[in-house]
Amino acid sequence: MATGSTLARRALGRQLKRIRERHNISQSAAGRVIGVSQQTIGRMEDGQPTKVSDLYINTLCDAYQTSGEERGMLLGLALEVRTAQKSEGGWWRAYADEIRPGVNHYMGLEEAARKLAIWKVTIVPGVLQTPEYRRAMVWMERPEMPSEQVEKLVEVTMRRQERLAEPDFAVDAILSEMVLRDQVGGRGVISAQLQHLAEVGLRENVSVRVVPYDAPTHLGSRVGSFVLLEFPKLPATGLIEPPVIYVEEYAGDLYLERDTEVCRYRDAFAEISRVALDQDSTREIILKIAEEHAA
Structure with a gap:
C-alpha cells in the first residue's frame, strides 16, 4: 500500500518542529535562516503542501545543530515527500469542484491509513455506502x-471503497441502531444498503457491529460520531505517524491529534465496543431490519 505524501509531510513537519523547539528557535528565526516567512515554516511544520528542498533541510539542520542521524532522517523524509508526490495522483483532487472545502485533507489521511475505527450515531459511513444511499444523502x-x-460525488464514494479490497487495510465500524432505522432515500434504498452492510461485514478485513437501542448505558451518545485513523510505517524511514481523530460536523470538520485527545476517543471506542453486538448477532439484526424496510 502506498502511504502517499500526506503522512510523509506530517512526519517531516513534526520532526522539524520538535528539533526547532528543542533549541528554542522561533519560527520567524527559522524562516530567516532559509529566506522564507514565518508562515511558510508553520506550513512545513503542520505538514501542509509547500516546497521542501534538501537545501532547506540542510540549512535548517546547520542552524539547529542536529546530529548526523537526525539530518539523515529529515533528508529521508523530504525525499519520501517528493517521491510520493511524483507517484501519486491524489485522485480525489479531480473532484475538487464537487467536494466541500477541507475534504482534501481527510481524503489524504484516509488513503494513507491502515485502519479506520468508526463510530456512527447516524448515517452509514461513506466507505460502506451503496451508490443509491450516497446519492440520496447528497x-x-x-x-x-x-x-x-x-454523480461525481457518488463516484468519489465508490473510489474510496476500492481500498476495502486491500488486505492490509481494515475497517472496524460500530453503528447505532438508529443508522439502520433511518430511512435515507426511502425503504427500498435503506433495505438494499443494509443488505450491503451484511455482505461487506463478511470480509476478513471489515467488521460491522451494531449497538442496539436496548444496550446498557454507554459513551456513544455523549461523544457523537467520529473516526479514529491509524497509519502504517513510512517506507523509507520506518516512522509511524500518530493516530488522528476525525470528527465530521455539519458546519466544519475537526481533527484531534494530541495524545490526551486521542486516548479519550480510543477509550470511548473501547467502551462502545463493549456494549455492541458481536458480528453474527449484528448480521442477524441488520438482515431483520432490512426485511422490515422491504415489507
Whole structure:
C-alpha cells in the first residue's frame, strides 16, 4: 500500500518542529535562516503542501545543530515527500469542484491509513455506502446540486471503497441502531444498503457491529460520531505517524491529534465496543431490519 505524501509531510513537519523547539528557535528565526516567512515554516511544520528542498533541510539542520542521524532522517523524509508526490495522483483532487472545502485533507489521511475505527450515531459511513444511499444523502444535503455533480460525488464514494479490497487495510465500524432505522432515500434504498452492510461485514478485513437501542448505558451518545485513523510505517524511514481523530460536523470538520485527545476517543471506542453486538448477532439484526424496510 502506498502511504502517499500526506503522512510523509506530517512526519517531516513534526520532526522539524520538535528539533526547532528543542533549541528554542522561533519560527520567524527559522524562516530567516532559509529566506522564507514565518508562515511558510508553520506550513512545513503542520505538514501542509509547500516546497521542501534538501537545501532547506540542510540549512535548517546547520542552524539547529542536529546530529548526523537526525539530518539523515529529515533528508529521508523530504525525499519520501517528493517521491510520493511524483507517484501519486491524489485522485480525489479531480473532484475538487464537487467536494466541500477541507475534504482534501481527510481524503489524504484516509488513503494513507491502515485502519479506520468508526463510530456512527447516524448515517452509514461513506466507505460502506451503496451508490443509491450516497446519492440520496447528497440530494438531501444539497437538493439544488445538478445531477452531473451529484454523480461525481457518488463516484468519489465508490473510489474510496476500492481500498476495502486491500488486505492490509481494515475497517472496524460500530453503528447505532438508529443508522439502520433511518430511512435515507426511502425503504427500498435503506433495505438494499443494509443488505450491503451484511455482505461487506463478511470480509476478513471489515467488521460491522451494531449497538442496539436496548444496550446498557454507554459513551456513544455523549461523544457523537467520529473516526479514529491509524497509519502504517513510512517506507523509507520506518516512522509511524500518530493516530488522528476525525470528527465530521455539519458546519466544519475537526481533527484531534494530541495524545490526551486521542486516548479519550480510543477509550470511548473501547467502551462502545463493549456494549455492541458481536458480528453474527449484528448480521442477524441488520438482515431483520432490512426485511422490515422491504415489507
